[in-house]
Amino acid sequence: MIRPSPIDWSTWSAPVHATLMFVVREGRILLIEKKRGLGAGKINGPGGKIDPGETPRECAMRETEEELLIRVKDPVKLGELHFAMSDVPDILCHVYRAGDFDGVPTETDEAVPLWFATADIPYHRMWSDDRYWLPVMLEGRTFLGRFAFTGDDVSWNQLVTDVEWPEGE
Numbered sequence: 001m002i003r004p005s006p007i008d009w010s011t012w013s014a015p016v017h018a019t020l021m022f023v024v025r026e027g028r029i030l031l032i033e034k035k036r037g038l039g040a041g042k043i044n045g046p047g048g049k050i051d052p053g054e055t056p057r058e059c060a061m062r063e064t065e066e067e068l069l070i071r072v073k074d075p076v077k078l079g080e081l082h083f084a085m086s087d088v089p090d091i092l093c094h095v096y097r098a099g100d101f102d103g104v105p106t107e108t109d110e111a112v113p114l115w116f117a118t119a120d121i122p123y124h125r126m127w128s129d130d131r132y133w134l135p136v137m138l139e140g141r142t143f144l145g146r147f148a149f150t151g152d153d154v155s156w157n158q159l160v161t162d163v164e165w166p167e168g169e
């Protein structure tokens with residue numbers, strides 16, 4: 001049975017806009033263990049909130065540089081995630097993927113870099129929505145994910161694949 005959405009997504013908007021960046025290279029993905037802020041202790045991609053005047057792409061690159069001291073090359077936007085949260089403000093998150101970078105992934109006061117085989121992703125240590133869309137991102141396909149949360153748990157989800165994002169976004 002398809003459950004009706006608890007959210008009217010046609011009028012939904014988020015007060016917080018953020019980004020995630022995934023480097024995927026030679027069958028491995030570069031993740032972080034987040035040391036502070038929302039999601040501290042979880043494994044995720046580098047990323048964070050978009051600053052005023054910044055584009056999502058600029059944010060994703062800046063946050064990756066701040067958290068891991070690397071400069072990603074030619075990131076491509078693959079996804080958008082709409083999170084309707086129960087206990088923190090709602091979040092719209094832009095998801096980028098890159099295949100290369102300059103520098104050496106290095107631990108900072110924000111993050112510990114961790115490489116995983118793409119067949120061995122630790123979903124049990126990640127946000128509970130990740131298992132729905134990350135496999136699609138790994139296939140290099142585009143997507144729009146909508147998730148309603150109750151606390152830390154996904155209570156409703158929808159994933160649309162093969163979405164056309166505007167050129168250069």
Ligand SMILES: Nc1ncnc2c1[nH]c(=O)n2[C@H]1C[C@H](O)[C@@H](COP(=O)(O)OP(=O)(O)OP(=O)(O)O)O1
Nearest residue numbers: 018019020037038039046047048049091093127129
């Ligand atoms: N549900 C879910 N799944 C996957 N990823 C995320 C979520 N919710 C999230 O917020 N995120 C991601 C999106 C961002 O990359 C981070 C949250 O950003 P945050 O650490 O709060 O932003 P910063 O700008 O780095 O933090 P401060 O400087 O404000 O401390 O998690």
